[in-house]
Amino acid sequence: MDRLQQAKALLKAHGQEHLLAYFEELGEGEREGLLKEIESIDWSIFSPEARVQPPEGDITPIEGMSTAEIEAQRETFFAVGCEAIRGGKVAALLLAGGQGTRLGYNGPKGTMDIGLTRPLYIYECLINNLLEVCNACGAYVPLYIMTSDKTDRETRSFLKEHGYFGYPAEKVRFFLQDMAPATDFEGKILLEGKGRLALSPNGNGGCFSSLRRAGLMEEAAKEGVEWFNVFAVDNVLQRIADPVFVGATILAGAGCGAKFVRKCEPEERVGVLCRRGGVPDIVEYYELSKEMANERDEQGGLVYSFGVTLNYLFRREMLEKIVGAVIPVHRAKKKVPCLNAAGELVKPEAENGYKYETLVVDVVRLMGSCLPFEAVREREFAPIKNAEGKDSVQSARELLKFNGVTL
Numbered sequence: 001m002d003r004l005q006q007a008k009a010l011l012k013a014h015g016q017e018h019l020l021a022y023f024e025e026l027g028e029g030e031r032e033g034l035l036k037e038i039e040s041i042d043w044s045i046f047s048p049e050a051r052v053q054p055p056e057g058d059i060t061p062i063e064g065m066s067t068a069e070i071e072a073q074r075e076t077f078f079a080v081g082c083e084a085i086r087g088g089k090v091a092a093l094l095l096a097g098g099q100g101t102r103l104g105y106n107g108p109k110g111t112m113d114i115g116l117t118r119p120l121y122i123y124e125c126l127i128n129n130l131l132e133v134c135n136a137c138g139a140y141v142p143l144y145i146m147t148s149d150k151t152d153r154e155t156r157s158f159l160k161e162h163g164y165f166g167y168p169a170e171k172v173r174f175f176l177q178d179m180a181p182a183t184d185f186e187g188k189i190l191l192e193g194k195g196r197l198a199l200s201p202n203g204n205g206g207c208f209s210s211l212r213r214a215g216l217m218e219e220a221a222k223e224g225v226e227w228f229n230v231f232a233v234d235n236v237l238q239r240i241a242d243p244v245f246v247g248a249t250i251l252a253g254a255g256c257g258a259k260f261v262r263k264c265e266p267e268e269r270v271g272v273l274c275r276r277g278g279v280p281d282i283v284e285y286y287e288l289s290k291e292m293a294n295e296r297d298e299q300g301g302l303v304y305s306f307g308v309t310l311n312y313l314f315r316r317e318m319l320e321k322i323v324g325a326v327i328p329v330h331r332a333k334k335k336v337p338c339l340n341a342a343g344e345l346v347k348p349e350a351e352n353g354y355k356y357e358t359l360v361v362d363v364v365r366l367m368g369s370c371l372p373f374e375a376v377r378e379r380e381f382a383p384i385k386n387a388e389g390k391d392s393v394q395s396a397r398e399l400l401k402f403n404g405v406t407l
């Protein structure tokens with residue numbers, strides 16, 4: 001059977017024959033490209049078994065380390081964390097493969113200039129924060145950057161052009177995450193062009209398998225890395241490889257650590273650290289009943305108040321143990337530019353299909369133990385998610401100013 005026949009058989013088996021509807025119209029290169037995309041589809045993401053099922057077990061509160069407790073032991077934690085950093089045991093892993101659709105910026109999010117009187121790029125803020133730690137500890141932290149087909153080229157050239165904002169280039173390594181096809185609501189894969197599937201990054205949950213595939217997990221192990229600090233591209237105030245956080249997590253003997261901020265209101269739309277069936281886990285805001293979201297302890301504080309900030313420490317040894325574990329697939333309704341019935345590209349005004357993603361929050365549960373570690377919201381949490389309003393460039397600018405950063 002030739003390649004085309006094989007692709008036809010594969011598509012028939014999955015009810016996706018329409019993907020070759022324009023094959024005859026395509027040039028040689030386009031045909032080759034389309035066949036390659038079809039051959040690379042990970043069909044498992046569409047199986048109902050892979051899709052997120054409500055995990056088993058009752059949701060109960062989890063104990064965490066408050067700012068007061070952290071302050072009381074700051075020096076000890078700092079010393080232990082710094083020693084680990086100096087010993088090359090801590091690496092930073094930046095998740096920069098997302099498309100930032102809510103922000104709507106034309107380019108990878110990290111390349112956005114948020115300065116007012118001078119250029120100040122999101123990447124610059126992150127690297128400045130990391131450099132502060134490197135200076136305090138007297139060592140550079142290896143920085144792994146996960147990009148996707150949508151962000152790779154521009155991210156690499158942007159950082160190179162800006163001299164990595166003062167970070168040593170040899171400490172920075174890039175790797176690519178995989179792409180997943182989007183479907184319509186009936187599960188039919190969408191085309192972005194006559195010879196191209198509507199592909200998008202497959203979520204940040206694949207960061208460790210992509211790191212492994214790139215040979216970098218092995219390399220990190222050889223270099224003595226014991227911890228990965230995974231963080232998002234868009235929180236311009238976050239502490240990266242924070243030695244106090246590192247030290248506390250090491251001393252707690254936990255499989256992972258999670259930085260949290262107290263929820264600002266019971267209904268805040270943020271994932272919350274808890275236990276599920278006794279195991280540390282993160283519940284999405286919509287999984288908490290109204291009663292639970294509003295439940296208060298004897299001091300009047302919210303019982304489920306540990307909002308996650310997408311800043312985690314993962315113990316490498318534990319990651320090795322979960323190789324091959326199934327990370328559930330989240331199917332989210334999105335606006336997906338695609339070909340209409342007449343074969344013309346349309347940019348939908350409303351959600352028209354699903355994107356399939358795995359999420360790094362789902363890795364926390366697999367670690368078995370977790371230290372929730374409190375961060376002060378005004379000091380460490382300024383995510384840029386939206387064009388306006390909450391978690392926007394404007395709200396992040398105000399918080400940067402509050403923290404003494406010149407804009």
Ligand code: UTP
Pocket residue numbers: 095096097098099100101102103146148177201202203204231232233234310357385
């Ligand atoms: P978000 O879900 O906030 O970012 O991911 P996004 O997907 O870029 O934004 P929207 O939803 O389209 O507006 C949190 C972090 O995970 C990264 C993002 O770059 C961000 O740092 N991410 C997300 C990836 O690296 N890959 C992905 O496939 C998705």
